[in-house]
Amino acid sequence: MSIRHSLLALLHGQPRYGYELRVEFEDRTGAAWPLNIGQVYTTLDRLERDGLVTKEGDDGGGHVIYSLTEAGAEQVRAWFSGAVDRGNPPRNEIAIKLALAVTMPGVDVSAVIQSQREASLRALQEHTQSRKSVGANQRPADTAWLLVLDSLIFQAEAEVRWLDLCEARMVQFQPGGNQ
Template sequence: MSVRHALLALLSDGPKYGLQLRHEFESRTGEVWPLNVGQVYTTLQRLERDGLVASDGAEDGPQKGYRITDHGAIELTAWLQTPPEMAQPPRDELLIKVLVATQVPEVDVHEVIQVHRRHLIEAMQRYTAVKVDADPDDAALALVIDAELFRIEAAVRWLDTAEVRLPRHAAPPSAAPGPPTPPDASDEAAHETAHETAEPQEVRS
């Protein structure tokens, strides 16, 4: 999520001050991603430094206003029309955990999969409940919930696929120590013969 470009989008329909931007960001994204007010002001300072927004010249504070510049409008349009980078898979934590679990001795990767599947199903149930109770006219919240439900459903389907694939590709269990190898009979006989034929050493005073 680009807070930088989200703030530019909010400023595109008129000047606003920091606390107003925070409130509008949360309301327009269904209040799913809380935004720290300190992050808002830090981002605005960087946008002003880069010439993408301009302030009203007032001292720093909750009532200091900002507006988007022409350069900022061009930057916003370019960001909106640029597809996200998809050449390399993202570092998905769930994927990494399952891959690591296949390599850790004494860890049942299928148990790991089941733990995460249960967690995802519970998350789907929570989002579904929110969707049922949500205002039908709140398009922003509906879009956020739909996106999360689709994302979680995809993760569950991936876990189902992993459950099928892993028996063929799971790491072999660590070798347990076996019983000691019994000595060879010929070795025992040779040892006894050598002991019987050995001459006693002369003791010198």
């Protein structure tokens, strides 16, 4: 997830201070990916260093207000017009855990898979219930959160399907299986 581009996009609408950016990000994404306020300010410092934002002073309450520069606005336009790079996939802790489990003696890989399947199904149920609740009382502002929920639902469904495949592979490669 690009915090850098997310903050730039939020500043595209209006100048804000760090805490406002954090709240706005979490509101728009349903807090699916909570931001640490230190991460927000560290990112803002880097964006200022790179000439993408500028400090506008403070709001009278001690909050430093940041605004987008023209170079920052260009970054936002480029980010929205381009595709997300899939060339370097993020680390997937579950895949790493299973890859190591199948190569370690004494690890009950089936139990690892079953434990994760239960957690994934629970997450799928929670996301689906949230989707139903938000959808039943949908306001125009809920569209962003619904998009995030749909993404989480599809990811959880894919994860459960992948775990089913992992389990089938484990059966296939056990002694007596078809190798």
